[in-house]
Amino acid sequence: ADFLLYVLMDAIVDNYFNLMEVMGEKIEELEENLFEEKSNNDLIQEIHNLKREILKIRRAVYPLREVVNRMDKVEASLVTEKTQLYLRDLYDHVIQVSESIDIQRELIWSLMDMYMTTISNRMNEVMKVLTIMATIFIPLTFIAGVYGMNFENIPELKFQYGYFVLWGVMVVVFLGMLYYFKRREWL
Template sequence: MPKLKFQSDHHKIFSRKAGSKPGMLFVPAEAFAPRYFLISFSEQHFEEAELPDYEQLINKVKTQPELRHWVDIRGYKDDTLMGKLASDFGLHALQLEDVLNDYQRPKVEETEGNNLFIVSRMLRWSDAQQNLNDVQLSIFTGPNYVLTLQSDYEDCLDSLRERIRVGKGIIRHRPTMYMAYAMLDVVLDYYFPVMAAISNLLDEEEQKIILVPSKKNLFTVLNLKSQLAKLRRIVWPERDKLNELLRMDEPLMPEEMKVYFRDAYDHVIQLIDLVDNHKEMTSSLVDLYTSTMGNRMNEIMKVLTMISTIFIPLSFIVGLYGMNFSHQNPETGKVYPFGMPELYQPYAYPILLVLMLLLVTLQVYFFYRKGWFRSM
């Protein structure tokens, strides 16, 4: 087992210095202080506790080998914690590095002693911000324990804890690999409400774009497209992970467990279909927005064109008579044959207004017969 070395980092895990030695563990400065939870059970026995320190937790696990244990550690802000886990559970430094560098894609690896290291991502949907938050769940399986590590205090596994408490289902009668499957199944179950929330938002935006499109609708759709792309980057590795689990032979993957992982695999395939369909829908909504805005602009241009068409002849008439070419020179009295004699007619002004009104009426009637008003 390689010696573990730690280094605090004031940046996020994924921004740590490039070229660091493999297996060098960087504990983030913003990490939470660790909390230690232990659930120990058998078919007839159950106990659950939050323990004040790691020593009491590992002591309970070691002194009760006949029980199955769920060792749940939340928070990493302890430079000695990972070294203790490596010593007591036989964990490799590179796997612990993946735990601390908590933006790993979902995956599965074989560990010493025919055990597994599994990475999954727990999803949370924020209605207020309309974005997707994901937290890494690291799972280590053992002969009589499952060890889970996560950076946050909150997770989506409360329903599984309640099933163990009340002895509901077969989880107390199965080996620890079944508990690992149950965790993956619960994590995947929470993907579907996320998809439902995104689907509802897409339906709402579709109605808004059809009725009253705005730039806000476009920005919302583009944000949802980005969230779906992020979700796709999570779901596809989940499929690969489960596929790899199904290909494992005993004793890593007991044959009787494969039926459960096949069911989880089917759920992932369904999620992939939903993600792809919703992603196509976002592209369709962008096209719909562009088309709707184009149609609205065409309607506006149509109205402006009709107004311009009506006023063009009127502007021509008033412009023509605005030249004021007199029929007779007021100083010399000379008469010009090509002047404007109607300028001095007593009823020239009302006659011209009636003529202009008649012209407008004829134009409106022409537009009506053409059906231009019915298409507005």
């Protein structure tokens, strides 16, 4: 009976090894999808689902670890000495599975961190472009605002080519700012 118990528990633990291998492949697949340029919005949901699966497995394995440990240490005639050796081996396997679960759990947390980092980097790129565009158009808006006022005493208003000079100044300011941003490698 004790050997039968060992065989059943060993079969369960061996299936956990297979499950850990499948989970490892899922984690690798999610990691590859994360670094694709066009990662989809469902990726965070997949990461959460995988995290929940790992937690379910963890809740199942940790009590098993304690049970096998107690069976190994029990001083009863129900467990023969030959089976005790197998139980020690089984306990080592359970420890390996639980360590594998912990490692994969950490990998999933790092996947979530990487996902948040990539989202943050994308947002930073968008904010950089928007800031550069705003920085370019603020002086142009100021110039257009000054010359859009209804004053008669602005000297350039009487100048025949004042409109074209104003456009020329605005284009030079625009191109100058673009050159400055390119030189600073912001664009």
